[in-house]
Amino acid sequence: MKLFYAPGACSIGIHYLLETMGDPYDRQKIDIKTGENRQPWYLALNPKAKVPTLQRDDGSVLTEFPVIAQHIAASAPGTGLSPSDPECALRAAEMTDYLVSTLHMQGFSRIFRPAKFCEDPTTHDAIQRQGRDVVTSGLAVVENELKPGGALHGEATFADAALFYVLFWAIDRVKLEVPRACAERYATLKSTEAATRVFAEEGIAL
Numbered sequence: 001m002k003l004f005y006a007p008g009a010c011s012i013g014i015h016y017l018l019e020t021m022g023d024p025y026d027r028q029k030i031d032i033k034t035g036e037n038r039q040p041w042y043l044a045l046n047p048k049a050k051v052p053t054l055q056r057d058d059g060s061v062l063t064e065f066p067v068i069a070q071h072i073a074a075s076a077p078g079t080g081l082s083p084s085d086p087e088c089a090l091r092a093a094e095m096t097d098y099l100v101s102t103l104h105m106q107g108f109s110r111i112f113r114p115a116k117f118c119e120d121p122t123t124h125d126a127i128q129r130q131g132r133d134v135v136t137s138g139l140a141v142v143e144n145e146l147k148p149g150g151a152l153h154g155e156a157t158f159a160d161a162a163l164f165y166v167l168f169w170a171i172d173r174v175k176l177e178v179p180r181a182c183a184e185r186y187a188t189l190k191s192t193e194a195a196t197r198v199f200a201e202e203g204i205a206l
């Protein structure tokens with residue numbers, strides 16, 4: 001399989017998952033800043049013009065982070081990244097969707113790209129404040145789910161791929177104070193060899 005990613009983008013979570021699993025895969029860097037994701041060849045692959053994109057060995061393409069993460073984890077059943085218990089798998093999917101659709105799309109998108117929400121620059125501070133509020137309240141939910149009995153407690157699952165990039169953005173990019181269990185989980189994820197390889201490959205110095 002082949003991952004199309006952009007350095008430091010949400011695709012870093014899929015990159016991290018692939019490195020965690022350790023099976024061979026291909027990858028190609030896409031330069032969003034110069035609009036490579038809007039080039040005809042990339043749109044033919046993914047008309048949504050987004051990363052991550054995953055091209056499978058049969059040539060078919062998957063888009064949308066939660067689906068890609070679940071597909072990759074399911075391809076390595078022995079790793080535990082795809083929970084065998086249906087209820088655990090459902091809860092991991094629930095958290096992955098929340099991390100991507102709420103913290104990323106509703107929160108960080110406002111912080112990083114306020115102009116996408118309103119072109120008027122006088123509104124941008126307010127939009128970014130809204131984004132921070134979404135992220136802060138979202139991280140409170142994540143914190144509870146990291147505690148015993150929560151969907152994110154214990155062994156890593158495919159949801160950790162989303163957790164990895166959301167916490168990377170919160171802690172290392174936006175420099176937010178995050179709740180304790182979130183900080184501890186990110187420290188654990190970041191200390192892995194997989195994370196070291198991913199940051200080096202994407203050219204990210206922390």
Ligand SMILES: N[C@@H](CCC(=O)N[C@@H](CS)C(=O)NCC(=O)O)C(=O)O
Nearest residue numbers: 009010049050051052064065066100
């Ligand atoms: N819903 C998509 C969102 C992906 C997304 O927003 N990716 C961003 C990078 S973090 C992107 O490709 N942005 C390019 C652009 O908007 O031009 C998913 O879950 O994969």
